[in-house]
Structure formats: C-alpha cells, structure tokens
Amino acid sequence: MSRQIFQLKVSLAGVRPPVWRRVLVPGGYTLDRLHRVVQHAMGWRDCHLHSFDIDGRQYGEPDPDGELALRDELDVRLDAVVGKGDRFRYTYDFGDWWEHDLVVEDVCAADPDERYPACVEGERACPPEDVGGPAGYAVLLAALADPGHAEHRMMREWAGAGFEPDFFAADRATTLLRRFC
Structure with missing residues (x-):
C-alpha cells in the first residue's frame, strides 16, 4: 500500500500581508512531528x-501539573484525526498567541521519487520570536517600512539586519524539514 501524503496550507492568522506555507507531509506523522514541520x-x-485544536480537542505536550488538558500529541497520527478538506488550528507561544490555520488541501499517494516532508510554496518571512503577536508584528512592519518612523532604527536593530519581511525560500524550508522532522 502506498503512503498517503497530506498537502497542508498553513496560514498565520491575524497578519497582513499574509504569511503562509504549503507543505507535503506523510499522513502517518504524529502531531508531534507535524508540530516540528510547522x-x-x-x-x-x-x-x-504550542497546541493543536482539532474538532474541539486539544493536543500537545501533556502538562505534568495538569493545568492544561491536552491529549498527548505523540499518540495521535495526522491521518487519524483529519482528512481532505478539514481545517484545524495550531497555536504557538501562549504569550504572543500565534494562531495558524491549517487546511488539508489534498490527500494523495506518495510519489516514489520524492522525499517528504517538503515545503513547496509560501509567502513572506515568519515574524521574529517575541515581537508581541500580530499587533506587535504590525508595529514592527510599520516601523521598518518608514525610515522616518520614530522607532525605525530601534526596530531594525532589534529585528536584525537579516530580517526581510518579504523574503521566503521554500527550498531552504524543505532542507530544514528533512533535517529536523
């Protein structure tokens, strides 16, 4: 039997212009591995x-103190909880609260000549860690776009000279996926 590959579109919610990725992931991946892919x-x-919300159920790393009621993401395969056309949510950083909308765009047989996972498409750079969520990211983008902005210089230094909001390279993301997922 051939492996099933899930084509997922991952979009960062509440961010304009849109930041998104299209990834190809084996359906047999656990949600823990999908976390690493995202x-x-x-x-x-x-x-x-982080946590996943799929049909009202929360998945993630179980909290030993029991404060968060999460099902263990290590025990759940992607193909056991979603199918073609399904939507679910991934939240990262409970302080900044980055919500990602995930859509299963397609499910198909694996191409024997292809390696998975893969990032096949996407737009724009990921916001920097700890920028303050979507609202903080909007402030950063406004400051970076306007050299006359009162916080332009400080924000450029904070984000680093290498941060380019419009840049994304799918091939570089695929290299990381294959190395770490």
Whole structure:
C-alpha cells in the first residue's frame, strides 16, 4: 500500500500581508512531528509552548501539573484525526498567541521519487520570536517600512539586519524539514 501524503496550507492568522506555507507531509506523522514541520516551515525557533485544536480537542505536550488538558500529541497520527478538506488550528507561544490555520488541501499517494516532508510554496518571512503577536508584528512592519518612523532604527536593530519581511525560500524550508522532522 502506498503512503498517503497530506498537502497542508498553513496560514498565520491575524497578519497582513499574509504569511503562509504549503507543505507535503506523510499522513502517518504524529502531531508531534507535524508540530516540528510547522515550526521549521514557518521559521519559528520552537522556544514556546504550542497546541493543536482539532474538532474541539486539544493536543500537545501533556502538562505534568495538569493545568492544561491536552491529549498527548505523540499518540495521535495526522491521518487519524483529519482528512481532505478539514481545517484545524495550531497555536504557538501562549504569550504572543500565534494562531495558524491549517487546511488539508489534498490527500494523495506518495510519489516514489520524492522525499517528504517538503515545503513547496509560501509567502513572506515568519515574524521574529517575541515581537508581541500580530499587533506587535504590525508595529514592527510599520516601523521598518518608514525610515522616518520614530522607532525605525530601534526596530531594525532589534529585528536584525537579516530580517526581510518579504523574503521566503521554500527550498531552504524543505532542507530544514528533512533535517529536523
């Protein structure tokens, strides 16, 4: 039997212009592995908590103190909880509250000549960690776009000279996915 590949579109909610990725992921991946795919495809550094919300059920790393009622993401395969056309949510960084909308655009047989996971398309750079969520990111973008903005210089230094909001390279994301997922 051939492996099923899920084509997912991952979009960062509440951000304009849109930041999104299209990834190809084996359906047999656990949600823990899907977490790593989202992290590396988007450009996050995985230094905050996360959770998935699928049909009203929460999945993630179980909280030993029991404060968060999460099902263990290590025990759940992607193909067991979603199918073609389904939508679900991934939240990263419970302080900045980055919500990602995920859509299963297609489910198909794996191409024997292809390696998975893969990032096949996307737009714009991931916001920097700890920028303050969508509202903080909007402030950063406004300051970077206007050299006359009162916070332009400070924000450029904070974000780093290498941060280019319009830049995204799918091939670089695929390299990271194959190395770390």
